[in-house]
Amino acid sequence: LSLSRAEAKNLKALYTKKGRRLAGRFVAEGVRLLEEAERHGVLPVHAYWAPALVSERGAELIERFRKSRVPLTQLSAAELARIAGTEMSQGIVAVFATPAKSGEPDVFSGRNVLLCENISDPGNLGTLLRSALAFDFDPVILIGACAEPFSPKVVRASAGAIFGVNVFEATAGQAVVQAVKSGLTLIASGAKGTTDMDQILSDNSSSGLMLAIGSEAEGLSADIMNVADKVVRIGHTDRVESLNAAIAGSILMKACYDRKSLR
Amino acid sequence: LSLSRAEAKNLKALYTKKGRRLAGRFVAEGVRLLEEAERHGVLPVHAYWAPALVSERGAELIERFRKSRVPLTQLSAAELARIAGTEMSQGIVAVFATPAKSGEPDVFSGRNVLLCENISDPGNLGTLLRSALAFDFDPVILIGACAEPFSPKVVRASAGAIFGVNVFEATAGQAVVQAVKSGLTLIASGAKGTTDMDQILSDNSSSGLMLAIGSEAEGLSADIMNVADKVVRIGHTDRVESLNAAIAGSILMKACYDRKSLR
Numbered sequence: 001l002s003l004s005r006a007e008a009k010n011l012k013a014l015y016t017k018k019g020r021r022l023a024g025r026f027v028a029e030g031v032r033l034l035e036e037a038e039r040h041g042v043l044p045v046h047a048y049w050a051p052a053l054v055s056e057r058g059a060e061l062i063e064r065f066r067k068s069r070v071p072l073t074q075l076s077a078a079e080l081a082r083i084a085g086t087e088m089s090q091g092i093v094a095v096f097a098t099p100a101k102s103g104e105p106d107v108f109s110g111r112n113v114l115l116c117e118n119i120s121d122p123g124n125l126g127t128l129l130r131s132a133l134a135f136d137f138d139p140v141i142l143i144g145a146c147a148e149p150f151s152p153k154v155v156r157a158s159a160g161a162i163f164g165v166n167v168f169e170a171t172a173g174q175a176v177v178q179a180v181k182s183g184l185t186l187i188a189s190g191a192k193g194t195t196d197m198d199q200i201l202s203d204n205s206s207s208g209l210m211l212a213i214g215s216e217a218e219g220l221s222a223d224i225m226n227v228a229d230k231v232v233r234i235g236h237t238d239r240v241e242s243l244n245a246a247i248a249g250s251i252l253m254k255a256c257y258d259r260k261s262l263r
Numbered sequence: 264l265s266l267s268r269a270e271a272k273n274l275k276a277l278y279t280k281k282g283r284r285l286a287g288r289f290v291a292e293g294v295r296l297l298e299e300a301e302r303h304g305v306l307p308v309h310a311y312w313a314p315a316l317v318s319e320r321g322a323e324l325i326e327r328f329r330k331s332r333v334p335l336t337q338l339s340a341a342e343l344a345r346i347a348g349t350e351m352s353q354g355i356v357a358v359f360a361t362p363a364k365s366g367e368p369d370v371f372s373g374r375n376v377l378l379c380e381n382i383s384d385p386g387n388l389g390t391l392l393r394s395a396l397a398f399d400f401d402p403v404i405l406i407g408a409c410a411e412p413f414s415p416k417v418v419r420a421s422a423g424a425i426f427g428v429n430v431f432e433a434t435a436g437q438a439v440v441q442a443v444k445s446g447l448t449l450i451a452s453g454a455k456g457t458t459d460m461d462q463i464l465s466d467n468s469s470s471g472l473m474l475a476i477g478s479e480a481e482g483l484s485a486d487i488m489n490v491a492d493k494v495v496r497i498g499h500t501d502r503v504e505s506l507n508a509a510i511a512g513s514i515l516m517k518a519c520y521d522r523k524s525l526r
């Protein structure tokens with residue numbers, strides 16, 4: 001019923017970027033999030049829980065973890081509170097192995113792929129991962145200075161999608177080569193776009209798309225803009241300068257998903 | 264070149280909900296955000312700035328404030344840092360008068376109105392305000408336990424839309440009465456929806472819509488669901504349980520905007 005000093009230190013380290021990288025592990029907290037992991041067939045390598053803090057639903061989750069032979073450590077409420085990153089842990093903190101997915105991904109012919117460049121806000125990146133899974137964009141490739149996909153904020157904003165979608169970190173060059181190899185049409189989203197998504201989708205009935213979303217402040221880099229097959233613009237009033245990056249990406253992914261469903 | 268103790272205290276109070284309510288004032292920081300306020304014709308009642316911290320673009324903004332007779336107080340970088348809520352102030356903190364907009368709004372025949380219920384996450388609420396302005400939903404009515412629209416987090420997430428869109432706080436009952444009085448079709452967004460947005464839009468060619476978005480965890484309350492004209496569902500894969508509330512709202516508003524543009 002207690003945590004050694006060393007164990008507590010290792011666990012706390014997973015709330016830092018360096019600690020996650022060194023350990024090859026990340027953390028997720030809260031019943032809903034862990035149920036989503038379960039739904040995607042991903043089990044933690046270890047779970048810490050405080051009986052006094054868990055709901056009935058949380059206790060059932062722990063029971064399923066036990067049956068699946070997930071190593072469990074029972075803690076006091078005070079001990080768990082010292083570890084947990086947020087007040088939203090609901091009495092459970094679980095440790096997961098980080099999937100090794102950097103470098104050049106495989107070939108993805110016929111699939112829709114989301115390319116995120118410099119999406120540095122963890123909330124926006126997590127939301128884009130969630131929408132990607134919702135609208136059948138998989139994998140998601142991260143280039144430039146994106147938020148770290150396994151940080152607690154991204155994991156939470158993804159609402160568990162991080163456990164379902166394949167995420168790769170790559171360079172712009174690798175991503176572009178990938179689009180070419182896989183025969184994907186590279187679509188850049190940008191304020192200077194001239195084509196609307198419906199037009200692109202009716203021109204592109206068979207092959208998959210690689211949809212590139214840049215940061216709100218800067219847009220996509222020349223690395224991507226110069227080689228994009230089309231630049232798409234989302235029509236809106238002139239009462240705002242631009243849309244939120246996660247909103248723009250999600251609206252475009254939804255349009256692709258609807259079109260694909262019709263075929 | 265300095266701030267009295269009392270003035271500093273009053274300014275700090277605007278970073279609390281109680282302080283904002285008592286003073287009828289709120290704060291916004293950063294050059295882009297204040298430029299958006301300007302674009303919507305909204306000037307601060309007072310601005311505090313530190314010459315050492317402002318960019319050229321920031322200095323130009325201060326110059327325009329000066330010409331518009333906005334009261335300005337010049338501070339040292341250290342003084343400004345002590346006041347500012349974030350490191351993103353870029354050397355300017357501006358104080359605005361909160362528009363008085365609670366209670367029953369006027370009649371909005373033919374307009375599209377966004378109804379937000381229990382959108383407690385400030386990032387989601389701010390993003391919804393931004394998309395509302397982008398897709399011509401105005402006003403936005405807040406019911407239930409929404410985030411406070413003039414809190415610094417909502418103001419920032421709105422990317423300045425808070426200065427352009429009309430926001431009302433009301434009860435569910437007032438909002439529903441409003442929909443009826445204004446002849447608006449009340450559309451609820453929900454996982455149990457049966458109709459898709461295209462269908463609703465083709466059935467509803469003339470009158471405006473009141474589009475209701477609820478919290479992700481709970482959805483819309485019975486107050487709204489029981490009286491909604493239609494419940495709309497956004498199609499997605501079953502690999503996620505639901506969409507982020509700001510994403511769902513924005514996708515639906517965009518669909519309405521596109522349809523309206525066609526007419």
